[in-house]
Each structure stands twice: as C-alpha cells, then as structure tokens.
Amino acid sequence: MKPGLKIVVAHNRYAAASPSGENIIVDAEIAQLRAAGVTVVPFLRSSDEIGDLPAAQQALLPLSPIYNRASQQALADLLRAEQPDVLHLHNPYPLLSPWVVRTAHKHGVPVIQTVHNYRQVCAPGLYFRDGHVCHDCRGKVFGLPAVQHACYRGSRAQSAIMAATLAVHRGTWRSVDRYIALTSAIADHLRDYGIPADRISVKPNAIPDPWPTLATPGSAGPAGPAGRGFLFAARLSPEKGLGLLLDAWRGYAEGELGTLRIAGDGPLRPLAESVAASRADVTYLGPLDRAATLAQIAAAACVVAPSVWHDVLPTIVLEALACGRPVLGTTMGGIPYLVGDAGWVVEPEPVAVSAGLKAAHAGAARLATTARQRYEESFAPDVLVQRLIDIYEEVAT
The missing domain is CATH 3.40.50.2000 (Glycogen Phosphorylase B;)
Structure with missing residues (x-):
C-alpha cells in the first residue's frame, strides 16, 4: 500500500x-x-x-x-x-x-x-414506478417522464428539480x-x-462478520444447524417484493412451509399486519435495528429477497450469507450475482416464487455451509x- x-x-x-x-x-x-x-x-x-x-x-x-x-x-x-x-x-x-x-x-x-443505484439516469434511482420496471428516462437529455409521473417523492416540482439536476450534471458524472x-x-x-x-x-x-456477536457458548458456528422458517427483512415498499412473496405464500395451506417472519417498515406495513393477523404461520416483527435483524437472520432457515426492481446489492443478502443462511431471491439486478450457488434465484412472479419457497423449505439446511463459504470467499x-x-x-x- x-x-x-x-x-x-x-x-x-x-x-x-x-x-x-x-x-x-x-x-x-x-x-x-x-x-x-x-x-x-x-x-x-x-x-x-x-x-x-x-x-x-x-x-x-x-x-x-x-x-x-x-x-x-x-x-x-x-x-x-x-x-x-x-x-x-x-x-x-x-x-x-x-x-x-x-x-x-x-x-x-x-x-x-x-x-x-441508478440515479445517473433515473430521478428516484430505482428504474421502478407504479409497480413495474421503468426505463422511460433512459437515453433522454431531460427526464420529462419523471416529471409527468411525479417519480421523485410523489412531487412533480421535486421531480423537475431532480430531472434538471441529472441534465446539468451529465458532464459531471462523465468526468468521474x-x-x-x-x-x-x-x-x-x-x-x-x-x-x-x-x-x-x-x-x-x-460487510463485517456478524457471527462473533451472535454466537453463544457451544454454538455450532454460522455454518452449523440452520434455524427455522423464512425471513423477509427489508423496507416494506412495493419494489422490495413483499406483495409478491405474500401472494406466493398464500398459495400454500397454513403451516405447510413452516413460518414466515416479516421485519421492516414502510408503506406496505398495513399489508404485513393484515396477513399476520389472518394467518398463524406469518408474524410481523415491526422495524428492527441491525442487531435484532441479524439475530432474526440467524434464527431463520432461509432469507427471502423477492425484489421486483433491479435491486443493486441488497445488504440483507450479504448478511444472510455471513450468518450461513441461504437466500431465495429473484433474477432482478445484482441478486443473482450475490446468491450464486448459495440459494435459489427465480423469476419475479408468484408461480416461480411459490416453487422457490417449496424448494427452499426442503433444502435450506443443506446449504448453510455453502452460504457461509460464499461470504468468506467473496464478501x-x-x-x-x-x-x-x-x-x-x-x-x-
């Protein structure tokens, strides 16, 4: 150095x-x-x-x-x-x-x-609006579609400022x-x-290895016996795929896949609370700090990252691998790159996620060692x- x-x-x-x-x-x-x-x-x-x-x-x-x-x-x-x-x-x-x-x-x-994120081109940085992937501003000098759809914070005025920012700083970004x-x-x-x-x-x-703070005397380590059930821990917003996950989950009889725990907060919180109130196999944990989130990861058998946008690099996937927990993710953004052979990657649609849940329920415990090795070798x-x-x-x- x-x-x-x-x-x-x-x-x-x-x-x-x-x-x-x-x-x-x-x-x-x-x-x-x-x-x-x-x-x-x-x-x-x-x-x-x-x-x-x-x-x-x-x-x-x-x-x-x-x-x-x-x-x-x-x-x-x-x-x-x-x-x-x-x-x-x-x-x-x-x-x-x-x-x-x-x-x-x-x-x-x-x-x-x-x-x-994708903020060089997209005002909110997501390539996602109104429940679907959107590339309307790609290739445009000024992102007028962002203004028309009020993409930034639901405000046409703020979207206009952000679109102007991206236009003004096109040369700035290219000088990095x-x-x-x-x-x-x-x-x-x-x-x-x-x-x-x-x-x-x-x-x-x-990410730093979280296991030393999670381990208890006599524990088998991050690649030891996995916990139980599935964990979704993310912002409760449409692009993170909570609705997609719950659509797939409700296709199974109560308890057939074990349990699903949901952690986080955001606009879809009422949906999480409603499903948790109607099914005994779904628990809404509310917003958690990082230490509590890591403890929930370690207690799970599999972490679910069902994003329906081009998720760049969701930290929850890295944390899951570090805890020796495989991941069920979608084909969106950087998720396949992260998951590798330490889980399952499916298309962002209910039938595919449903099949992925079944496969993960049956095979998560066998991938604990693989998940931890992927963290150690790559992240x-x-x-x-x-x-x-x-x-x-x-x-x-």
Whole structure:
C-alpha cells in the first residue's frame, strides 16, 4: 500500500426514519479502511440535519441537488487542509450534490464513486414506478417522464428539480475518474450511460462478520444447524417484493412451509399486519435495528429477497450469507450475482416464487455451509478491502 494513503469519504446519510443499507455499508467501509492502515477523512452530511439548517439554507434546499454552496465551501476547506489522494463519493443527495466532483477536481483530487443505484439516469434511482420496471428516462437529455409521473417523492416540482439536476450534471458524472460498480449489472448500466469500460471496476460491498456477536457458548458456528422458517427483512415498499412473496405464500395451506417472519417498515406495513393477523404461520416483527435483524437472520432457515426492481446489492443478502443462511431471491439486478450457488434465484412472479419457497423449505439446511463459504470467499472484508485500496492507488497515481 502507498505510504500515507489518505482518502476523503463523502456521503449524504439517509434519514434515520428510512433505514438504509447504504449507510451501514459506508460506515463499515470506513472502519475497514482504517483497520487496514488507510487514513480516512469523512465528509458526511445527513438528511436528518435538514430541519436544523439556518433559514437561508432551508430556502435554497430545493436547489441543493444541483448545487449546495455551504457544502462546496466546506469541502474546499477540507481538501486544502487535508490534501487527500482521492475523494470517494457515495450518495450526494440532497445536501452534497454532484458538484463535489467538480470541487474535488478543481483542487486536483481525483474522484471515485461507488454506484449504489441508478440515479445517473433515473430521478428516484430505482428504474421502478407504479409497480413495474421503468426505463422511460433512459437515453433522454431531460427526464420529462419523471416529471409527468411525479417519480421523485410523489412531487412533480421535486421531480423537475431532480430531472434538471441529472441534465446539468451529465458532464459531471462523465468526468468521474473511476466508478465502482457493485455488480456486473451496475457495470452494464454505466456502460449504457456512456462510461468507458476502463473507468469501471466491479467490486461488491464487504460487510463485517456478524457471527462473533451472535454466537453463544457451544454454538455450532454460522455454518452449523440452520434455524427455522423464512425471513423477509427489508423496507416494506412495493419494489422490495413483499406483495409478491405474500401472494406466493398464500398459495400454500397454513403451516405447510413452516413460518414466515416479516421485519421492516414502510408503506406496505398495513399489508404485513393484515396477513399476520389472518394467518398463524406469518408474524410481523415491526422495524428492527441491525442487531435484532441479524439475530432474526440467524434464527431463520432461509432469507427471502423477492425484489421486483433491479435491486443493486441488497445488504440483507450479504448478511444472510455471513450468518450461513441461504437466500431465495429473484433474477432482478445484482441478486443473482450475490446468491450464486448459495440459494435459489427465480423469476419475479408468484408461480416461480411459490416453487422457490417449496424448494427452499426442503433444502435450506443443506446449504448453510455453502452460504457461509460464499461470504468468506467473496464478501468478507479481508477479501475486498485490499481490492478497494488497489483501486485508490491506481487512480491516485
């Protein structure tokens, strides 16, 4: 490793009311880099800060995705003081804005961005609206369909601002020195956007091994006997596939597949509560913190990730593998890349998910060792942190 490697990590944290796997990943990556001897200087903002901003800044907040003066001044001061080798950007919205790329380049600092969603093209970053996959804004200079459908936060006005942001910053995004694509699917998305292949590195996220905090004296380890039943733990929103999962589940007699536990919060919470009230084999756990979520993963036989959007890299899949729990996922986004041979991947439709549930119910226990091995070989920090350091050094030279 280059002596004295110094990295600024820039990230706008998602609000605490909307738990984000991206926040977890950024925090873990900072800790992993520091443990490897890299000097990390965080440049973090949080959406929770918005209510406490001075009145003048709040008045300008609608334009913040395009340009946030306070953040650019603070970043410029930080870059002058720290003289970092690289700026590593994660989420820039709403309090940083993509302008941080321009600010870093103005100070001679190369920029890497980890791409966690499709926000270079799609206003909400999901390629999903009204219950289906949507690519209407792909290839357009201005995302008028996003405005027409109020894709960003259900507001045409906010969608117009985000569409304008993407138009203004098309050149900004194309000036990023290196992109980190979490999966091959994201690499395809970036190439379609016009990013040359030699400026894209595929590197999934690493998560710290959760097992030491879960193990009890005498336990058989993460690849030992699996727990019981299925676990769905995600934001309860349409794109995460809770409705699809419950449609498939209700095709079986009560108790035929064991039990299904649902953890999370969001607009589909009433659906989760209703099904749990009507079936003894379904339990709604409510929103859980990370420690409680990991405990539920360890207690399950199989984790279900039935996304119906191009889910980039759902952290719950990595956590399941780390706990030695196979995954039933769909063919969407990065899920097949993550699951590999440690579970089942099916089409996002009720018949296919129903068949997958039956197969997983019968075979989950046999894949515990495979799931844990996949984590250790592909997603453990000691595997991926060095790969990230290598990328930093390539860009910094």
